[in-house]
Structure formats: structure tokens, C-alpha cells
Amino acid sequence: MSPELTGFLMVLGAGLSTGVGSAFVFSPRLIKMASRQFLAGSLGFSAGVMMYVSFVEILVKSKDAFIEDGTSEGNATLYSTLCFFSGILFMGLLDLAVHKLEGHASAGKPEEYTTRGSSYGHEQGHESEADIVSGCVHASNDAVDEWQRKAQNEISESEGKLVRRVGGGGDSKKFEPLSEAREALEIEKGKAQSSTVAVINKALESTMGDKKLIHMGLATALSIAIHNFPEGLATYVGAVLDPAVGATMAIAIAIHNIPEGLCVSIPIYYATGNRTKAFMWGLLSGITEPIGAFAGWAILMSSMSQVAYGVLFGMVAGMMVRISVKELMPTAYRYDPSDSVVTNSFVAGMVIMALSLVLFVVV
Incomplete structure (x- = not known):
């Protein structure tokens, strides 16, 4: 199998792993x-691998490529250093593009929808759009705690812990599950009977929320795709x-x-109640990684010189x-402010990367 095909398959597997999380x-x-420690450890480990291989292997290979092209060692060091900081600058420009997208996505949001203390979505136990579109880098500790709480409620309900007695005559053996959804439905029915205006307002807010979900969801999907593109390129x-x-x-x-x-799929699920839709959003967030690999292939195929490498x-x-x-790393420390797992996970990532490089040379 050629290195190019191997690289593309590796990128495809890494990109599709978002589907594992969204599942x-x-x-x-x-x-x-999906506790804070789990998220923090995963991010710290990945950062350790990426930092170590960038400085110890990839940057060195950049310098070697320039030398093989006939450049002096001094100039090769200069060129590889300039390329390194150009990559940092490139990512900074991508971040600016993402912030622009996020700004446009939130612009024009109706004031009553953003400031109302009890919107339709929250009365139904759902998240606001701001929480819906958050990725791991933007998700707050409160959001993670809320997901944990709602998951526990689902588990408790499925185990039949939320029950009520039905029937009469003191028969204590007849029970049936009492779901939060049924309680919410009964409450809404009572409100509808007491106030037609309230029903109309809720319908309008629901429609508005669906439109904002679509608009902001698309903007967020694009911003995540922008960040995943260079990861696919780097892996390839x-x-x-x-x-x-x-x-x-x-x-x-x-x-x-x-x-x-x-982190993409869970807020969408708790906002919409649709598991399949939430899964697809999470899966699609990694689709640009194979596109990044294709871009790397196109660049290297169009110019096979050592300078291009x-x-x-x-x-x-x-x-x-x-x-x-x-x-x-900042996100990992936000989830783990006491540093119970981040530093160790970061070092573990570097150790694993170092071992793989050493074993590849020795074996």
C-alpha cells in the first residue's frame, strides 16, 4: 500500500471518529x-502527541527537506522557522474567520428571545441555541454538568424510578412509569386551556427557535470544519x-x-430530542479532515520538489x-482547573509519541 493511500485512510479514520463521540x-x-475529567484527559493527551511530534519530528523534517534541495544549513534553519511561524499565522487567520462566522450567526437575534427568562425551549427542558452550537472548545463547565444531570434523569426514568400509583382500592402492585415529557405535556395542556394567547406566543417562539437552530447550526458546522481541515492536512x-x-x-x-x-451532538439532542439528527451533526463535524488530506495530496503531487515538502x-x-x-490545553484546564489529569495526560501523550518514533527506528 502506498504512503499516500495509507495517509488518506488514517485521516478518514480520524475524521470519522467524531461519529464515535456523537453516538x-x-x-x-x-x-x-463524558465527565470533565474524561474531556480534559482526552484533550491533554492529544495536545501532548501533537506538540511533541511537531517539534521533534515534523519541524526537523522541514529543515532536512530544504537541505536536501541544496540549501545551506543556516538558510534551511531560517526557511523552516519562517514556515513554522507562517503555519501559526495561518491558523490565526482561520480563527478570525471562525469568529466572524460566530458573530454573524449571533447577529440579529431577537432581544426577547435572548433575554426571556423562560423561553419555550427551556420550559420543555431543552437547551438554548447558544448551548446547542457549542463545541468542546466553547462548552462551559455548566453545560457539561447539565448534560450529566439530564443523562441521569433519563437513566432513572428508564429504570422505573419515577413512578406513580395507578388504579384504586389500595392495590399497591399497579404502577406505571411517569415521564418528564408526559408531565410537561399535561402542564402545556393546562396552559392552553387557560390562555389562548400563551399558546400562540409559544408557537411563535418555537418556530423562531427552529430557524435560529438551523442558521446557527450551519455556521457552527462550518467553523468546526475550518478547524478540522488543518488536522486532516497534518495527519496526511x-x-x-x-x-x-x-x-x-x-x-x-x-x-x-x-x-x-x-460535545456537538449532546446539546443538539437535548435541544431537539432527535438522536439521529444529533448524531449526524456530530459525524459531519469531522468531514473536512479527509478534504484536508486531499489538499495535502494535491499540493505534494503538483510539486514533488523538496522545497514543497x-x-x-x-x-x-x-x-x-x-x-x-x-x-x-486551555480547554482541558477549564474542564480540570485543579489539574488532576491534564498534565499527566499531556506527558503521557508525549511519551506515547516518543515511544512510537523510537520503536520505528529501532525495529
């Missing part, structure tokens, strides 16, 4: 497993550079793609470092 919505018990380049590097990077990216898919390797190293420093 958590089909089981409340799996949602309960790493695989072409060295199969061991590509495999370890693919695993690291897959590990942090799992909580990413989870040197530029691409240097930029990829910079992009990976910025993703780790700007997104993964």
Missing part, C-alpha cells in the same frame, strides 16, 4: 461517562513523512475528535502547535 447520544449511560503529511508518525497523529486526533463529536512540513508543525496551545 453517545443513543445511550444516557455513555453520556454520563505526517503519514507521508513517516507511517509511525502518521499513525500516532491519527490516533491522537481521533482521541480528541471523539469528545468533539460528543519543506514548506508544508514547517507550516503543519506551526499549525499543530497553535491548535494545541490555543485550543486543546
Whole structure:
């Protein structure tokens, strides 16, 4: 199997791993497993792998590529360094684009919808749009705690802990499950009978919420896709550079793609009640990683010179470092402010990456 095909398959597997995380919505018990420590550890481990391989392997390969093209060692060091910081700058520009998208997505939101203390969605036990479209980097601790609480409610209900006595005559053996949805429906029926105006207002708010969900969901999907694109490119380049590097990077990216898919799908599920829709949103969030791999293939195929490899390797190293420093580590520490798992996970990621590189050379 060619290195190019191997790299593409690795990227495809890493990208589709968002579907593993988004599949958590089909089981409340799996949602309960998505604790702050789980999210923090996953992000810290991935950051360790990406940081180590960027400095120890990819940046060095960038310099070597320039030297093989006939460049002096001093100039090769200069060029690889410039490419490294160009990659960081490139990711900064992508971040600006994402912020623009997020700004446009939230612009024009009706004031009554954003400030109303008890909107239709919240009365139904659902999330607001701001929570719906949050990825792991944007999800708050409160949001994670809320997912845990709702998952526990689902588990309790499925086990028949929420019951009420039915029938009469003191028969204590007749019980039936009492769901939160049924209680909410009965409340809404009572409100509808007492106030026609309230029913109309709720219908209008529901329609408005659906439209905002679609609009903001599309904007968020695009912003996530923008961040996943360079990860696909980096994994592909790493695989072409060295199969061991590509495999370890693919695993690291897959590990942090799992909580990413989870963090996209769970809020959507609790906002819409639709598990399939939530799963598909989470799965699609990783679709641009194979596109990034294709872009890497196109660049390398169009120019097979060592200069092209040197530029691409240097930029990829910079992009990976910025993703780790700007997104993964700050988010990991936000989920784990006491640092019970982040530092250890980060070091573990570096150790695993180092072992894979050493074993590949020794064996």
C-alpha cells in the first residue's frame, strides 16, 4: 500500500471518529461517562502527541527537506522557522474567520428571545441555541454538568424510578412509569386551556427557535470544519513523512475528535430530542479532515520538489502547535482547573509519541 493511500485512510479514520463521540447520544449511560475529567484527559493527551511530534519530528523534517534541495544549513534553519511561524499565522487567520462566522450567526437575534427568562425551549427542558452550537472548545463547565444531570434523569426514568400509583382500592402492585415529557405535556395542556394567547406566543417562539437552530447550526458546522481541515492536512503529511508518525497523529486526533463529536451532538439532542439528527451533526463535524488530506495530496503531487515538502512540513508543525496551545490545553484546564489529569495526560501523550518514533527506528 502506498504512503499516500495509507495517509488518506488514517485521516478518514480520524475524521470519522467524531461519529464515535456523537453516538453517545443513543445511550444516557455513555453520556454520563463524558465527565470533565474524561474531556480534559482526552484533550491533554492529544495536545501532548501533537506538540511533541511537531517539534521533534515534523519541524526537523522541514529543515532536512530544504537541505536536501541544496540549501545551506543556516538558510534551511531560517526557511523552516519562517514556515513554522507562517503555519501559526495561518491558523490565526482561520480563527478570525471562525469568529466572524460566530458573530454573524449571533447577529440579529431577537432581544426577547435572548433575554426571556423562560423561553419555550427551556420550559420543555431543552437547551438554548447558544448551548446547542457549542463545541468542546466553547462548552462551559455548566453545560457539561447539565448534560450529566439530564443523562441521569433519563437513566432513572428508564429504570422505573419515577413512578406513580395507578388504579384504586389500595392495590399497591399497579404502577406505571411517569415521564418528564408526559408531565410537561399535561402542564402545556393546562396552559392552553387557560390562555389562548400563551399558546400562540409559544408557537411563535418555537418556530423562531427552529430557524435560529438551523442558521446557527450551519455556521457552527462550518467553523468546526475550518478547524478540522488543518488536522486532516497534518495527519496526511505526517503519514507521508513517516507511517509511525502518521499513525500516532491519527490516533491522537481521533482521541480528541471523539469528545468533539460528543460535545456537538449532546446539546443538539437535548435541544431537539432527535438522536439521529444529533448524531449526524456530530459525524459531519469531522468531514473536512479527509478534504484536508486531499489538499495535502494535491499540493505534494503538483510539486514533488523538496522545497514543497519543506514548506508544508514547517507550516503543519506551526499549525499543530497553535491548535494545541490555543485550543486543546486551555480547554482541558477549564474542564480540570485543579489539574488532576491534564498534565499527566499531556506527558503521557508525549511519551506515547516518543515511544512510537523510537520503536520505528529501532525495529
